[in-house]
Amino acid sequence: MSIHKAPCFHCGLPVPAEEHAHLEVLGEERHFCCHGCYAVCKTIVDQGLTDYYRHRDSKARRAEREQVPEVLRKLRLYDNPDIQRSFVRNAGAHRSASLILEDIRCAACLWLNEQHLRGLDGVVDVDIDYASQRARVTWDPEQIQLSDILEAIAAIGYVAYPYDASHREQLLKDQKRRSAERLIFAGLIGMPVMEFALATYLFPAMFANTPVGLELWQVIGRWTSLLAVIALLVYPAQDFFVGAWRDIKSRRLGMDVPIVLGIVTALIGSVVATIQKAGEVYYDSIAMFIFFLLIARYVEMRGRISAADALDRLARVVPETARRIDAQGVESEVTLFEIRPGDRVAVQAGENVPVDGRLLEGESAFDESLLTGESLPVHKRPGDELIGGSGNREQRVIMEVLRPTETSAANMLRDLLEQGMKARPAYAQLADRAATWFVGIVLTIAAITAGVWSWIDPAQALHNTVAVLIVTCPCALALATPVAIAIGAGRFAKDGILPLKMAGIEAFAQAQVMVFDKTGTLTRGTPALNETQFFGAFSEPELLHIAADLERANSHHPVARALVGAASAALDVSRKPIASEAAATLRHVPGRGVEGAIGGAIWRVGAIDFVCEAPSGTQNARIAALRQSSGLVIGIGRDGVLEGVFAFDDVLRSGAAELMSDLRGGGLSEFAVLSGDHPANVTRIAKAVGIDQAYGAMTSADKLSWIQARQSEGKRVIMIGDGINDAPTLAAADASLSFSGATEVAQAHSDFLILGEDLKAIPQVRRLALRTRRTVMQNLMWAAGYNLLAVPAAALGFIPPWGAAIGMSLSSLLVVMNALRLKRER
Known part of the structure; x- marks a missing residue:
């Protein structure tokens, strides 16, 4: 070295x-x-x-490896609250941290670490994602310290580090380099072994009358192959032996145990045959087994890295440092954990915004695609909020920090995605548990095979026992669900859909009924002016101008914003100040409207009966007609006389026209809109989207009863909502979905969160759920079917050891390659 x-x-x-x-x-x-x-x-x-x-x-x-937790404990780094800000989250009285785990090789490794940590006093919860090898640990700081947890992980032969995107990227580079080197080494050293094996198979026919020549080739071939195999065991296969030894020390049966047992059994039998110059040798089988197993694990590692890209992309968009500007205007580069709310930070063109903040100086376009699903850059002006992780695309700007990095939007999204990976479908959890005891069954079958064949035909006992140990593929069973689910989650995230609970893919794939809330779900929840009628001497632009002057001070209200926006478009008065007389006399009446003095008259904007106590018959007829076609009608009047009315409608989300054509079929047979809004408004929106069933004036209890009635018929229901009042129905439905603008309560009860605004994402959720579930089931069927057929065939002597090596490796490759198709499917 x-x-x-x-x-x-x-x-x-x-x-x-x-x-x-x-x-x-x-x-x-x-x-x-x-x-x-x-x-x-x-x-x-x-x-x-x-x-x-x-x-x-x-x-x-x-x-x-064994000393990392001890060193960190002595430095008191990980138990220091200031240090923990970089990777520890507070969860009430508990704390939670993301850690990178090295040497996680299979589902049994996950099970061992989870069970070991759960046995520690003070550890509240542990979840380890196989794809990213990331552990999320929650503990009670009153009972246990983080350094104790890291030391416990090291005690069973694994290494844990605080999660860091750049560190993990470096680890992955080293892993890929070492795996490639070992694979190339195994191929080069194994090649002479296969050449000698081929010569040995061919020479009996070529040297039938010259046994001395054949004997010489056997001696040369076997001893040379033994040396080559020893080289393979020392370097490319050393990880298998290290893993098996760790499993044995931990008193559990991992995936490496039957692998090593098969190699050692074949090696002992081959060495005995080489020394005695009699019997079969299995050097070629050992070389092929190691080579193909390394190929399978290399492809599996690439698939696992690919599956973890969703989490890593969210981590990589946030830079590690920021340009802080002090009171004297001097810039200095500091780490994100030194940034505090209120600090001024400069962001150059081409850089990513370090933390959530408010734009102070300059204008620029910002790429928020990874965080919001918005494909086009968003133009920001002073006063607009900036999302940490968004990319500055045009010019240098200066921002004010609003929130510390640990509570930034990018970190919150990453935390949600991590938590979503914890909730796996029931069949995935069953497969994970099966993988932990599968090895014990394999060893039992191998022992039975050895015993039976020793009685029937001792010459075949070693041959068939080695084949059983090699041909079984617990790796395929262990990889079947975690890789597919992780890649599926990454594909959801890539398409702007955050999987909050991956367990929801099962219900999403099998549901028959889909239920929508109206406001904020099918519509944007922001009213827009769609019609104006005037009854007196004032024109439409003049009424809009007056209404905007009155409502500008009430600009936090969505109707007020809609009026101001419409007036700006009509008269370009967006920068015109409120009339001084109106500004001095403005009065807001909660729930009714606003009034002010303009030109010596009292003007009012708001509810019809607030503006005018007794509209004429013609005016009432027009108002009634507008209410049938619009969601909201308000009036504007002068000195108690109704001068005009404004009709507003909630704007449909983009993609509404194509929504139903994309959703119909594929198992969904019933669609409904359930809303607390006026029935006429609900019916109108439902018809615009193409939904036949529309129910208005419904309370939360009414919506819940409707869903439960469908469930009592044996149907699975998907609920899509956004408000606090939707939380009971979102929780009761078999699967649920909300948009990023939904309330925190609604998001907490949702399985998936759409980051963008387009309704076309809803069919995509269902398509990806169907594909992910199909891929998982295909992998499980293949893994189970392969082992059910291959093990008996090997035990009966129909599969030679070299064939078992190829079959085992191809089985692992198949489930990984099948899962990787999720990344490419449209």
Whole structure:
């Protein structure tokens, strides 16, 4: 092993040449002997504690795998509240943290870590995602410290670091490099083994009359193959032995145990045959097994990384530093955890906004596609809010920080996505549990095979036992659901849909009934002026102008904003100040309207009976007709005389016209709109969308009864809503969906959250749910079917060890490649 010329910056030990962990510290690029030292140093630097390295008297202890938690505990980094701001969230009296776990190889590894941590006093909840190898741990700080949790993880042979996007990216690069190197090494070293095996198979026919020549080839071939196989075991296959030893020490049966047992059994039998110059050898089977298994694991690793991209994209959009401007106008680059609300921050063109804030100086377009689903950049002016993680596309701007980084929109979305991955469908949970005891069944079958064949035909006992150990593929069963669900979740996120509970894909895929709320769901929830009628001497633009002057001070109200916007479009009065006389006498009457003096007269805008006590018969007829075609009608009057009326309607969301044509079929047979609004308005909106059933003036209890009635008929119901009053129905429905503008209560009871505004995302949710469920079921059927057919065939002697190696590897490859199709499907 070659040594890097510079020692480890953290501990001072030599740095292996093949180690690529490095970080800029104190103005220079520093190298580290391992990722443990890198993680410690990066945590120190990120928290503004770089002076530790400037003033320390000696190098720190090396952060080896078993020592990482101890080193971090001694430095008191992870138990320091200021340090924990970077990766720890407060959850009431509890705390929650995201950690990167190394060496997670299968569902059994997940189970071991989860069960081990759940057995610790003070640990409230643990969930580990196989695709991203990320653990989310919740604990009670009164009972246990984070350093204790990390030490417990190290005690069973795994390594945990605080989640950091750049650190994880470096780890993945190293993993891919090492996996590729081992795969190439196995292919090159295994090639001579296969050549000698091929010669051995062919020479009996070629040298039938010269047994001495055949004997020489056997000796040369077998001893050379043994040396090559030993080289394979020392380097490419070492991870299997390390994993198996860790499993045995932990007193559990992981995926590596039957792999190693099969290799060792075949090796012992081959060595005995080589020494005795009699019997079969299995060097070619061992070489093929290792090579194909490495291929399968390499593809699985790439699939797992691809599946975790959704979380990583949300993490990568937030920069690690920000340009803070002090009171004297001097810029300095600081870490995000030094930023406080009220700070002024500069964002250059091409950079991402570091935290949520308000634009103070400059105008620019910002790319919010990853966070809101909006495909086009959004133009922002001073006073507009900026979303942390959005990209500044045009010019430098200065913003004011509104929220700390831990509560920014990007971090909140990432937390929601992490939590959504925890809720897996029931069949996925069953498969995860099955994978943990599957290995025990395999070993039992192998033992039975050895015993039976030792009695029937001892010469076939080793051959068939090795085939059973190799051919079984618990990896395919373990990968069947987590990879497909993780890739499915990533595809949801890529399409602007946040999966809050992935368990919802089952109900979304099988539902027969879809129910919509109206306001804020089918419509935007923001009224727009669609018709004006005037009865006196004032024209429509004049009435709009007067109404805008009166309503401008009430601009927080959606109707007021609609009037001001319409007046701006009609007369370009968006920058015209309120008339001084009106401004001095404005009076807002809650629930009724607003009044003010203009030109010596009292003008009112609001409810018809507030503006005018007794409209004429003609006016009443026009008002009644407008109410049939519009959602809201208000009046404008002077000195008690009705001068005109404004009709408003809620604006349909984009994609409304195509919604029903995309949804009909595919199992959905019934659609309905349930709303508390006036029945006429509900019916009109439902017809505009193409929904036949429309029910207005419904309370939350009425909506709940309607859904429960359908469920009592054996139907599964999807509810789509956005308000607090929709929470009971969202919770009661078999699956639920809301938009990003929904209330927090509605979001909390939803399975999926649409980040954009387009209704076309609703059919996409169902399509992706159907495809994800189909992929999971295909993987499970293949994994189960393969093992049910292959194991008996191997036990009966129909599959040779080399064929078992190919079958096992191809089985793993198939489930991963099948899951990866979710990324490409439209």
